[in-house]
Amino acid sequence: MTEIRLTNTRTRKKEAFVPIDPANVRMYLCGPTVYDRAHLGNARPVVVFDVLFRLLRHVYGPDHVTYVRNFTDVDDKINATALARKEAGAPGTLEELIRARTEETIGWYHADMDALGALRPTQEPRATDYIGAMISMIADLVEKGHAYARDGHVLFRVRSYTEYGALSGRSVDDMIAGARVEVAPFKEDPMDFVLWKPSDADLPGWDSPWGRGRPGWHIECSAMSHALLGASFDIHAGGIDLQFPHHENEIAQSCCAHPEGQFARYWLHNEMLQVEGKKMSKSLGNFFTVRDLLDRGIPGEVIRFVFLQTHYGKPMDWTAEKAAQAEATLRKWRALGAGIDPAPSAAPEVIAALCDDLNTAGAIAALHRIADPAVLVASARLLGLLEAGMGDWAAAPEADLSDLAAKLADLRVKAMDTKDFAPVDALKSALVAAGVEVRMSKAGVELLPGPNFDAAKLEGL
RNA sequence: GGCGGGUUGGCGGAGAGGUUACGCAGCGGAUUGCAAAUCCGUGUAGACCGGUUCGAUUCCGGUACCCGCCUCCA
Numbered sequence: 001m002t003e004i005r006l007t008n009t010r011t012r013k014k015e016a017f018v019p020i021d022p023a024n025v026r027m028y029l030c031g032p033t034v035y036d037r038a039h040l041g042n043a044r045p046v047v048v049f050d051v052l053f054r055l056l057r058h059v060y061g062p063d064h065v066t067y068v069r070n071f072t073d074v075d076d077k078i079n080a081t082a083l084a085r086k087e088a089g090a091p092g093t094l095e096e097l098i099r100a101r102t103e104e105t106i107g108w109y110h111a112d113m114d115a116l117g118a119l120r121p122t123q124e125p126r127a128t129d130y131i132g133a134m135i136s137m138i139a140d141l142v143e144k145g146h147a148y149a150r151d152g153h154v155l156f157r158v159r160s161y162t163e164y165g166a167l168s169g170r171s172v173d174d175m176i177a178g179a180r181v182e183v184a185p186f187k188e189d190p191m192d193f194v195l196w197k198p199s200d201a202d203l204p205g206w207d208s209p210w211g212r213g214r215p216g217w218h219i220e221c222s223a224m225s226h227a228l229l230g231a232s233f234d235i236h237a238g239g240i241d242l243q244f245p246h247h248e249n250e251i252a253q254s255c256c257a258h259p260e261g262q263f264a265r266y267w268l269h270n271e272m273l274q275v276e277g278k279k280m281s282k283s284l285g286n287f288f289t290v291r292d293l294l295d296r297g298i299p300g301e302v303i304r305f306v307f308l309q310t311h312y313g314k315p316m317d318w319t320a321e322k323a324a325q326a327e328a329t330l331r332k333w334r335a336l337g338a339g340i341d342p343a344p345s346a347a348p349e350v351i352a353a354l355c356d357d358l359n360t361a362g363a364i365a366a367l368h369r370i371a372d373p374a375v376l377v378a379s380a381r382l383l384g385l386l387e388a389g390m391g392d393w394a395a396a397p398e399a400d401l402s403d404l405a406a407k408l409a410d411l412r413v414k415a416m417d418t419k420d421f422a423p424v425d426a427l428k429s430a431l432v433a434a435g436v437e438v439r440m441s442k443a444g445v446e447l448l449p450g451p452n453f454d455a456a457k458l459e460g461l
Numbered sequence: 462g463g464c465g466g467g468u469u470g471g472c473g474g475a476g477a478g479g480u481u482a483c484g485c486a487g488c489g490g491a492u493u494g495c496a497a498a499u500c501c502g503u504g505u506a507g508a509c510c511g512g513u514u515c516g517a518u519u520c521c522g523g524u525a526c527c528c529g530c531c532u533c534c535a
Contacts, residue, residue, distance in 0.1 A: 012465095030535075038535095045535050077533080170464055170531075217533090239535030240466085246534095271466070272529060281534060309474070309484090315467070315528065322473065325485055353475090362475055365483045412494085421494060428496080439498060448498090 002059050004355045006235075007313060009243065009267040010167055014357055017266060019234050025056050025065045026233035028225045028264065030242055031124070033072040034105035035081060038112055039287040040303075040318060041239075041273040041280040047304050048270050048312040048358065049237045050118040051383055055354050058346075058382060068228050069121040070221060071109075073102040073128050074214055079203055098204055102126075112290040115300035117384040123228055127220040131206045134215045134223040137257050138195045138208075146256040150186035152198035152211045158191040161252045167267065168244035193249055195219050218249040226254065231261025240269040270312040280318075299393040301385060302327045308360035308383055330385070331451065333367075333376060334394040337386055342378035350379040399455060401436065401447040407461075408438070409445040427461065434458050 004017040019025040029049050032042055046069075056065045082097040090097055110120070127134075138154050141147035146160045158164050158172055165171050172191050194216035199205030205212040225233065231254075238247065247267065254263040272279045280287040293303060305326040310316040347370055353362035363383055370376045380386035408427050415421045428438050431447065434457035439446040 032535085033533090041535055043535085075533090168464070168530080241530060241534060244464085244530060245532095270535070272535075274528080279529065279534090287534095311475085313466085314474095317473095319473090321485095325473075329484070356476095359475075362483095365475060368483055416494075419494080425495075432497080437497065440496080441493070441498095446498095 002351065002355055004055065004059060005357050006266055006268060007357050008265075009269050010265075012169075015266070017234075019060070020232060020265070022060055023064050025060050025235075026229040027053065027056070027065070027067045027235040027237065028221070028229060028233065029067070029069040029121070029236075030221060030238035030246070031069040031071055032109055033075045033077070034102045034109060035075055035077040036105065037289040037291050038109055039280060039289050040275075040293065041287065043113070043116055043290050043303070044273045044307055044312075044316065045237065045239050045270050046113050046118050047116055047307045047384075048360075049268070050116075051308065051354065051360055052235075052237070052268070052358055053119060053121070054382055054384060055358070058351070059355075066123070066229065067121040068123045068125065068225065070224050071102070071106055071124060071126045072217070072220060073098075073106075073126050074204070074220070075217075076203075078102060083202060094202070095204055102128075108291070112294070115294055116290065116304050117301060117387055117390050119384075125224045125228060127215070127224070130220065130223050130227060131215065133227050134219045135196075135206070135208050137223050137226070137253070138215075138219060140257050141195065141253065144256060146252075147195055148188065149196075149210050152213060153186055153194060154196035154210055155187060155192040156195055156249065156252060157188060158193070158252065159189055161256055163255070164191075164252050165248065167248050167251055170244065193218065193245065195253070218246055219253060221246075222250050222253040222257070225250075225264075226258065231258040231263070233264055235266045235268060236264030237268040237270075240271055243267075243269055268312075271315045274315050274317045298323055299327070299330075299390070301330060301387075301390045301393070305330055305364075305385060308385075309364055311361050312358055331394050333380065333386060334391050337373045337377040337380075340373045340377060342381060343372065343374040344378070346379040346382045347375050350382060354382065397449040397453045397455075399449045399453065401449065401458075404431065404458065404461060405445050405447045408440075408447070412440065412445065430457070430461050 005014050006017050007014045027049070029045060032038055053065065053067045078098055078101055082094055082101050085097050085101070086092075086094055092100070114120075138147060141156065142149060142154065145157070147154055147156050172189075196208060196210055196213050196215055196219075198211055198213040203214065205214055225236070236247070236250075251263055254261070274280065275286055275288075278286060290300075290303070294300060302323055306318065306322045307316065309322070309326070347366060349366040349369070350363045353359040353366055356362070360383060363379075367376060367379055367383075370379060377386050404427075408424065408431070411424045411427060415424045431438050434454050435450045435452035436458075437448040437450045439448070
């Protein structure tokens with residue numbers, strides 16, 4: 001059995017990956033809050049852990065991996081959008097408008113992530129479908145003394161979980177010293193976080209033992225991962241910015257509610273995507289969406305390639321230059337592999353690189369060294385590149401240039417005699433300006449439409 | 462203030478305690494009427510200062526700078 005090694009944030013070490021049950025390897029990735037188009041930063045964990053999903057399927061078999069990625073469809077930004085639509089006169093109840101907004105956003109998300117070549121997870125639970133499970137879990141935490149109700153809120157009692165802070169390497173006292181926590185009168189301790197909060201008439205809400213309200217953000221991942229993957233599962237992944245407080249809180253909730261389980265055994269965190277050296281973030285306002293790039297003509301496969309050129313554990317700067325280089329490389333490889341059946345298996349160097357903590361940059365380096373196109377295609381596909389369904393963008397434009405080729409050849413033959421090459425060069429320049437690649441050799445003239453081919457510029461030649 | 466990550470040749474970016482990373486660009490050559498494409502060849506890299514070692518860019522310690530988390534965020 002191929003050994004996969006992964007950097008486990010929980011232990012801060014690169015460890016051999018040993019699944020609880022090789023017949024059902026289980027992975028959970030924190031998914032998007034569906035209030036708007038996914039920005040480019042949202043796409044990094046999707047692509048990175050898609051490669052992990054593919055690798056796990058390769059090693060354990062396609063039917064032996066369960067990959068869960070949630071949709072957070074309870075969120076104040078969604079509520080705000082729906083409320084704004086309602087106030088603008090949109091028909092339907094607030095709940096219906098919220099549903100419509102999240103349905104719309106999920107559709108966008110799927111389209112955008114599909115364009116990046118990400119496989120759909122095995123399951124994509126929506127938070128609103130698990131409210132009952134969350135309420136039960138919260139009630140259980142209250143029962144066990146790990147949570148308390150105050151004024152319609154339910155709060156997790158951080159001091160009741162001695163391991164709190166282990167994942168992110170901080171202590172409760174240090175964090176309080178940092179004094180960046182929301183102080184609220186109903187909290188026993190400033191670090192306590194919300195499991196349930198009351199909803200007024202303008203907000204979506206569900207009936208609960210604590211009145212009509214809605215869940216806090218962290219509880220959904222604990223409830224859904226437990227429902228779909230059990231009290232112990234293999235991998236929990238997400239962006240490094242979720243390490244604290246989101247994942248810390250998930251661990252606290254899950255381990256206190258299900259002390260019989262271990263929750264997630266391997267924690268994987270990807271570093272942030274940057275743009276011009278800064279993190280892409282909503283508060284900085286420097287973010288753009290995946291759709292923005294796709295609309296600008298940058299193929300999803302190119303975005304994917306750029307992502308995978310940097311190890312997931314390092315910050316990655318998005319630049320136009322990288323995209324251009326990636327596009328050139330992919331064009332070359334696609335031309336090389338056109339019409340070729342992939343080899344039965346990927347190159348061992350590529351598999352070895354991926355098994356070494358998902359070294360996608362190393363894997364791409366190995367791809368450059370593969371001489372056999374069939375092996376190249378098979379190996380690239382393990383990374384989700386050179387897939388059959390993604391390559392239309394790289395196909396040469398259809399054009400019949402045989403008349404022009406004949407004309408150029410004729411001019412050239414004449415020029416050989418007269419030694420006046422000006423007419424040949426004039427036609428050649430015009431062709432190049434129209435995006436045609438001109439190849440002249442002793443054997444003859446060949447014209448190939450290139451990436452920037454523009455048939456309109458050929459008129460009159 | 463607390464916690465964490467980073468710093469490699471013109472650019473991007475890996476691995477390995479001692480031998481060419483790789484890609485792109487550049488340069489030289491083959492080829493071409495000239496080019497393009499292709500092929501061949503080509504790099505004075507490892508932030509700084511110490512330490513361990515026969516030997517460190519690779520391990521350890523410190524310094525500087527950059528970045529992230531601690532607040533919605535992937």
